[in-house]
Amino acid sequence: MSAILLDLPFPLAGPLPIWRTVFAWFALAPLLAGLLRIQVDFPGNGVRWQLGWSFLAGWWTGAVWFGANCYWVYNTMYSYGNMSRAMAVVCLVLFSLYLGFWFGVFGLALALIRRGTFGRKFAWVAFAAIPLLWTAMEFAIARIPEFPWDQLGYSQVDNGLLTRLAPWTGVYGISFLLASVNALLAVALASGSTGEKRRGAYFSGARFCGGLGLAIAFAGCAGFVIRQPRMPTAATAVLVQPNLDVDKDDVWAGPEWDRQIAQFGRFAQEVCNRGYIAGIPEMGVTQGETECGMDSVPAALVVWPESPAPFRDSDPRFRAAMAGIAKADKAPMIVGDIGMDLDTAHRYHFYNSASVIAPDGRFVGRYDKIHLVPFGEYIPFRKLLFFAHQLTENLSDMGDGADRKTFAIGGHPYGIFICYEAVFGDEVRQFARNGAEVLVNISDDGWYGDTSAPWQHLNMARMRAIENRRWILRDTNNGVTSAIDPYGTVRQSIPRHRVGALSAEYGYNSELTFYTVHGDWLPALCAILSLALLGLVLLVWPGRTIPGERSREISAIPE
Template sequence: MKGSARPNAQAMPQGTQVCIGLSIMSGILLAVIQPPVSLWFLAYGALIPLLYALEGCSSNHRPFFLGFVTGVVSYLGLIYWVVVAMNTYGGIDIFTSTLILVLFVLYLSLYTGFFAALVSLLETRLSVPVYLSAPILWALLEYLRGVALTGFPWSFLAHSQYTFLSFIQIVSITGTYFISFLIACVNCIIYCMATGKRISRAYAGAVCAVIAICLVYGVDRLKEVDEGNLKTAIVQGNIRQDVKWDEAFKARTVALYCEKTIQAGDDVDLVVWPETAMPFIFDDEPYAREYVKNLSSRVSTNVLFGTIWKDARGRFYNSSYILGRRGEVAGIYNKEHLVPFGEYTPLVAYLPILASLTAQGSGFSSGGVHEPIVTDMGKIGILICYEGVFPYITNETVRRGAQVLVNLTNDAWYERTSAPFQHFAFYIFRAIETDRYVLRSANTGISAIIDPRGRIKEKTPIFEERILKGTFSLRNGLTFYVRHGDFFVLLALISLLVMVSVRCFAILRSRR
């Protein structure tokens, strides 16, 4: 028709259904890149459908909605196991458990919603290219998600690369958020190239150069092999969650761990049992206490195990004990970072109704500090349950002198879902970031010995009784990341503020 506009050969999708479909596609990709599916290579294109959908938005509110849809889809696929934990073992009915999952997913999806909204806003109002804003915003929002409301740094873009060891060695300098930033950069470059959008060649070249430097650094760092000069035996008791706290099963639990320890032999330096391996107040059970202490002296080794400790004021702690070679208590560590609605109820004094959303077996107090325990063998840093998900905790523990990191956990709550596999992946990063061996004892798996380069020396399957034996070493150096923390996040924030300020100033000048 004469005078009509000529259609753009590279026109972006305008239909609402198409945009929502693309957002859903990004959500699916963000889920399947994580363990146990672990299609890690798809991470480098997981954001492209969402970015493509944002380009076709015709209203101001739609970008947030599209990002929110991506978040809902991805988090439903990633943390569906919340229902299993709450309903099967937490004593919460299926309706309330599902409600908790939905509310949690909606909260987490706000971050992808704001990501999409801010990327769109910066491009349409300030003409900031997507390839400049998106990687920075993604990294900053991951950081915010990891610290806000006690934090939930679960399944970041970077965590999908936990097997790509040569690439992620750089986290010993930059931290994990830098890997997420680089992955988002690659997404933006591919997106711009695929859609014909202009992109700075210098930018694309710089990103490729940085990735190449990371790989060279990683390959060189992986040349160092520390076989370890100390021996450990990690006991995976495989105690089902439905009998773990049963009084009638208590004696059998104690006997099982003691028998496995004796089977491990007396030629080990450290025996590790999982979180709450002794599912009672250890000091209030004289028979079990003396039995375990005698075991430690009998096999002449240090025994580290999880249990419950009660202080003089009657407060309970999710704790770990280390018994020395003569059966003496070398030290006690009390878990500091508790799981909200799992181990304590936040704001319950102001909102009593929240108590109904909390799993049975909660009511723990926080230990307060991340101090390693000093033994005749060395300084042992302990991470109970998901404390190792937080890099600042491992950094603080190592700065305080920890020479090896030990994670005690009980993932029996989650049955055979994706949670145990997702949880395990974080400790690859903690080992590399801190340059420390990580010894992991999980009640139902995955137990493992991870070397300071993130290599898995030994690993168990889930839901099997196992004794995992191997070697480790004590290390003393501090990585750049341990010394300086998440400096990259600060640099990213400054870069964003400078970028926005420059564009605002340019727009104001043009209007004069």
């Protein structure tokens, strides 16, 4: 039940309707209540049995949730990874089991703490530990398998009240609050055995916790009616959306190169009179149009996204074409391409890069993607996966960059991050800490197809804007191309799968949020406290019963 409920407050096959975000407030409660009751409903089955089933309950919940939330892994592997349907299913199952394992660790940790405080006056510690353990688990998934996809807090990206936590705590603060409310509701759900019903004070406490949880959830949901301030804009960028087919080898031989470059040049000039959607596509929002006078100025920036275009930064033809567009438009450019370096051993290294080009056509710098996509841009444990020939032989490892540099464009520093890097808040914030007043995210979400992933990816990028209070110019190959303001609101966008360009208005900000400066301090603290609590429980493990407690009735929640 928790696995199903957890999937509802996230995008499924399109943008997320606001009403579905309410499920995040109680989606965990069935899992938590079940974990807390295992030792109550089956007291005679032994400690190992109870701990084992707690681990398996968490693991099964996590595996089902990841399988449902990330079902697009199957589509990507089958449609674009040259895998058979059977192999794509196997990949999805193994992927879900691996990430679901961390839910199992969460279940085991909660069971250990519950066992350590069993039948004692400190039994409330297990309930207080739930938000700590949950936040620590999300932190562990972000740092060990490095897949912090759709953490619980992302479900509230449109909540004007809860997102006020993000500039202080990152998305983890929202997850912590949601897990706390779920813990309160689990108290009420866990109070169901016949023996406990004879204890009026016990049930009064359970009802109080449940009522408090509902009250907080109700107040929190009111945040969706809070209107975010409209941020002023100071410049206009042209974000090109080429809508190239990721399944084709785009070599652009002969006339095709000339046609594509000419089209790019036309889009780069369209600063004015471009229609746009005043919000997220497919949400029924109003249409808008950029207003321009007769004396319109050139774009402050032209952006080409990460895409399957045959752009190589060492290719003279590419460099000449980009210099020509920049000079013609008198505008700086950020262009997604493949970077190449030659080391001292005369070996070539390739990078997923973004080149920065000055208005006079000079290539002034290049950002090389640092956080690569496993099984997309490199194969982890390649030698151990020797049996997966379909996967390992068709993919060469890309090099990873080493510097989160900023680039001075038009007198303002810009930070650039590429595709998958948008899901790592602690990494994106470093661009703002290094001085970036605007963030540019280039991405190719064509690999996801028409699944939930492009919309999930968009919401995670929106949270990066909130955490750092920065405008984000998000330019994608086939959508969602958008301008996101410092409060995470999509102010302008264009439809997916349309060849075109967005004339995006944006502004600058140099102020640093607490999260920008200090990063993931909250989940790190939760991890330390969780480990300390587990260590304390194991040190005083109650294999022997405290005198006077042997005959006491076992309760699921504190008295």
